[in-house]
Amino acid sequence: MRTVDPARHRARRRHIVNAAAGLFATKGFERTTTAEICKAAGMSAGNLFHYFPNKRAIFHAVFEDDEGDERDGATKAERLAAARAADDPWAALLDTVDLLAAPAAEPLVPALVMEAMMQAYRDPELDALLSRDNDEEKSTVGTLLRNAAAAGQIDPALDPDDAAAWVMALVAALYTSAATDPSFDPARQLPTLRLILQRFLRPGSPQGAE
Amino acid sequence: MRTVDPARHRARRRHIVNAAAGLFATKGFERTTTAEICKAAGMSAGNLFHYFPNKRAIFHAVFEDDEGDERDGATKAERLAAARAADDPWAALLDTVDLLAAPAAEPLVPALVMEAMMQAYRDPELDALLSRDNDEEKSTVGTLLRNAAAAGQIDPALDPDDAAAWVMALVAALYTSAATDPSFDPARQLPTLRLILQRFLRPGSPQGAE
Structure with missing residues (x-):
């Protein structure tokens, strides 16, 4: 045996x-x-x-394995938990966006993410797996937006759930654009993603208006 | 016979x-x-x-049929051509975004768009068909951004090609979010899409800062 x-x-x-x-x-x-x-x-x-x-x-x-990977000694779940507890929610939000956006620059990842989005349509088990990850990410972003609004760091008039949905959509756009538009380079577009978020969430701030 | x-x-x-x-x-x-x-x-x-x-x-x-449909007596190509020739490029840009975003609110469309994106990966003919449409849309948005910058309507420091890529990515996000997140209602999210574009492209404007 x-x-x-x-x-x-x-x-x-x-x-x-x-x-x-x-x-x-x-x-x-x-x-x-x-x-x-x-x-x-x-x-x-x-x-x-x-x-x-x-x-x-x-x-x-x-x-599963991708999401569970340890990077820099901390899992993604641990890094999201640390972001939620951070003293500066705006800085933690930008760090979280970087964390979620980084894999888009790896060669095969955008195509795999697209394929997973499609398959999740017809595969409840995969859908549950991806939703679990996505829910944790979105709820972290929502918490950081609420904390940033309470700290006077972002526009308090924004609905935090709508804003969280758009932060997630902008990060996802990095993957889908990379997967479908050969001229779209996710690493080069990350600063513009950050600029959009700053101007959307902090209108009138120095970073927002430059 | x-x-x-x-x-x-x-x-x-x-x-x-x-x-x-x-x-x-x-x-x-x-x-x-x-x-x-x-x-x-x-x-x-x-x-x-x-x-x-x-x-x-x-x-x-x-x-093909969807794209070639006549709506309100004008094809999409005709409406894009009219936008490119408009006197007020900023207003024409917002109209163009509405034109491109509207089908996302139809029940089956987000799922079909996702399926087309996936299939285009492995189907050069479909890829060419979708790319032709997408290129015309993106080039219209790019022209409107250049004209709006020349008219002092938007931030002149933005790279018009990068900005056009993100306008297109935000519109696409309406489709992919609707297709993958059951809580995301494209019709309800359209005003937030417009707000993001206004704040990103016109920082410091009354609409941008509210």
């Missing part, structure tokens, strides 16, 4: 997920076959199915 | 396209079968294929 080494098992899963992510990004979920994933990962189908029950489970893992 | 009545032929094509659009919006292009389209349109496959060579041609027609 074989014993399972958890670290090795995780590394093999990660290897499969990385191989599949490139296919999902370029061909899409529907057109990617498990045979292609096996080939890209250098594994037999029998071996692959030892790690994932089916193609959809691999697709889910692309987003 | 049967003669073809062009008006009747167009009406039958439109009937098929409308029946298929509902399926494409809810099930997606890949999962919609021609058998389902035949059933929804109440036609035999032989009859359907008299109007369209395949499922993809029907999908393309959803966007």
Whole structure:
């Protein structure tokens, strides 16, 4: 009887997920076959199915593992929690936007995010997975907007839920524009995203009006 | 030999396209079968294929016909041309944003736009079709931003191409947010979209700062 080494098992899963992510990004979920994933990962189908029950489970893992990754020693959830508790909610909001926007500059990510948005339409489990992440992000942004308004840092007339929806929409636009417009470079457009947010949320401020 | 009545032929094509659009919006292009389209349109496959060579041609027609529709007696291309020639470029820009944003409030449209964005990835013909439309829209917005800057109506320090990319991204965000966030109501969010554009493009103006 074989014993399972958890670290090795995780590394093999990660290897499969990385191989599949490139296919999902370029061909899409529907057109990617498990045979292609096996080939890209250098594994037999029998071996692959030892790690994932089916193609959809691999697709889910692309987003689960990505979201759960540790960066700079802190998970995204920990960084969002730290932002919510920050003394300067406006600075924390800009940091949070940077945190959420950063992956858009990675080559395959915008296409994968687009594919996930589409698949979530017809896949309740994936929808729940992405919604959980998105809800936490949006609620952090909403909390920071409320705190920033209370601290006199942003326009108090804005509805915080509407404003949070648009902050999220602007961040999402970085991904969808990168995925659909070859001339749109997310890293180069990040300063304009920040400028739009400053002018929208802090009209009349020095940063807003420059 | 049967003669073809062009008006009747167009009406039958439109009937098929409308029946298929509902399926494409809810099930997606890949999962919609021609058998389902035949059933929804109440036609035999032989009859359907008299109007369209395949499922993809029907999908393309959803966007061709939509874009080519006459509304209020003028096609979208004519309305964009009129905007480019307008005396008040800022007012024309707001009108153009309304023109581009309006379909987002129709029930099936956001889902269809999302599906088209995804399919365009793997379908060069559809990509060319959508890019042609998008390029005309973006170039109209760019022209209006240049004219508005020359007329002293907007911040002259903004790069007009970057600003045009973000105006387009904000309009697109109305579609993608409506398609992915059940709490996002495009009709209700349109005033906030206008406010963001005013504050971004005209910082310090009465509309911008309220």
